[in-house]
Amino acid sequence: MNCARCGGMLGPDIVYFGENAPEDCAAASFELVDATDTLLMAGSSLMLMAGPRFAPVQPKWQT
Numbered sequence: 001m002n003c004a005r006c007g008g009m010l011g012p013d014i015v016y017f018g019e020n021a022p023e024d025c026a027a028a029s030f031e032l033v034d035a036t037d038t039l040l041m042a043g044s045s046l047m048l049m050a051g052p053r054f055a056p057v058q059p060k061w062q063t
Contacts, residue, residue, distance in 0.1 A: 001010045
């Protein structure tokens, strides 16, 4: 299915396996993680770098 306005292929607003998140989305995520004391990752096997890549930016969590 194509967009009626631009003719481009329509797709869901998600990041598929192997793709990178948009830079603005990743930057906003890192800012949110940096501003918190606790991070709960739910629904992730933590086998992909989508979630666990955010944890190392918080040295205060490392013991």
